[in-house]
Amino acid sequence: MSDLPSTVEIHEEGPREGFQIEPGPISTVDKVKLIDALSKTGLKHIQACSFVNPRLVPGWADAEKVVESFDAHENVEYTGLYFNGNGLDRALAFKDKLTISGSISLTASEGFTKKNLNRTHAENMAAMERHVMSHLELGIPVNRIGVMAAFGCNYQGDISPETVIKTLEDGMQIAAQTGAEITLFSLADTMGWAAPHRIERVVGEVRNVWPDMTISLHLHDTRGLAIANAYSALKMGVRQFDSTVGGLGGCPFAGQPKAAGNICTEELVLLCEELGIATGVDLDQLIEVGRLAEDIVGHQLPGELIHAGSLDAFRRERLQ
């Protein structure tokens, strides 16, 4: 266990992931309430909204109102998700409140790229090059390459580590052509295909090529293995993760309305803290936010700690 990191950086995406998928409608007031509650838990990174086209993501048509209304805490970095110039413009209107930085977003599965974006991989690369240029011209840094479907894809099946590396090389080529300085690779298990040994292989092989790059994982719990995958990643020394309070979020493709969302922040925090890895998060306070999230969406969320409580609560309160 010598590779376990001493600290991890958790990027909370519950508001963005959750409210884009919930049938709702969720009120602007409730969205703001959740963000404000998350801000008090010790989390340092909160993705607060989505600026994706409201026709595609109607749940975030009120992104502007939400960003105007939440109470920005010092020491917390708030971001908004966007994929194109229009989204960037909407985010830039809040550049005093949101941290804005660009990302080269690619997909390891050509099948998913076609299905999701109606583009070939080559067309997506050209679009990403323009996207990066539009950031750099405005002086906005682009330090991140994101790879969706990095472990497998419902439209293409298993994705090999070689394909992930090829996709990252394509991203690095865009970076070289545009002058973007990449410091982070974000690997996403978008459709829940990862298992622990695949995490080990992909992280290991990516590190062989880029030993100094920070690797972040975006794990979905679609098939119940997310926390085992996170454990495997922690043992590989990975120290940055996206997650969602209560396990908010859901399956981005049709026909699986009850499928689980992202890895649950509370469970990730519990795992880390039990392993002696500092998260900076007050787990009991976070569990209360999970309960708030469950109240807001009006149905049981997958996060187990909402219903069972933390271990420290037992250690502290019941065992005196």
Next chain:
Amino acid sequence: MSDLPSTVEIHEEGPREGFQIEPGPISTVDKVKLIDALSKTGLKHIQACSFVNPRLVPGWADAEKVVESFDAHENVEYTGLYFNGNGLDRALAFKDKLTISGSISLTASEGFTKKNLNRTHAENMAAMERHVMSHLELGIPVNRIGVMAAFGCNYQGDISPETVIKTLEDGMQIAAQTGAEITLFSLADTMGWAAPHRIERVVGEVRNVWPDMTISLHLHDTRGLAIANAYSALKMGVRQFDSTVGGLGGCPFAGQPKAAGNICTEELVLLCEELGIATGVDLDQLIEVGRLAEDIVGHQLPGELIHAGSLDAFRRERLQ
């Protein structure tokens, strides 16, 4: 990963664990339907019922009717749970259909022993000695020591590996006094206190004392870490697990009605098969049984594969 076993033995406890906790009532017909469906999945060990006092476990008042009615498959071992002589007598009435063998059942937490059995650990040891004798006098083997709360307890907090070893030594003392030949230690995370490093420590330290003993784990997913705990155990070479289809079961203590049950059989099978460990189980067929279980209990079960499907189904059917 060199310690990964090549095969694992899964003991399905969904019928017993699930129907003892569901508010129900669940009809006898439905219980039999679930057992019959499980018998066709490739599972080789099914705990079909509970002979615990119906006043304590009203959900299993119909144990006899269920055992009479299910269709016993060749090559499948069916068992019933019991803790005392009356339960043993009820089980013995079905000795042609059920595999009957005894267990020395102890608890690593004196707090839980008091709460659960209203006995001290010493009183429980005396009771267990009588229990073992009553088996051996009837020619029924007792090969197993079970330790509940082996990783922690809501009434006592963290349980040290030393306490687990002390409890196993107590069990071995009963075995020595009675002549029982122990071949298996079953360690139960009864209240969801385990985390992967604790699994490693406890399994490692128990092995140091009893290198040749088979270790089986009974994991609960109360705080969402069960699958990470199973992965950790597999890496330690553990090759026997209890689990429940759909994650049936629940929290045995009051006030947490929505808390998760046991580790879900489908997810355990998925993890194993993805790691290259043979289970003998047809996962897609098992997922169908999970869906049946969800229909029977009438509410969403925690097992994710019920809602997302297996990976092999995608690999096979959608990717031709």
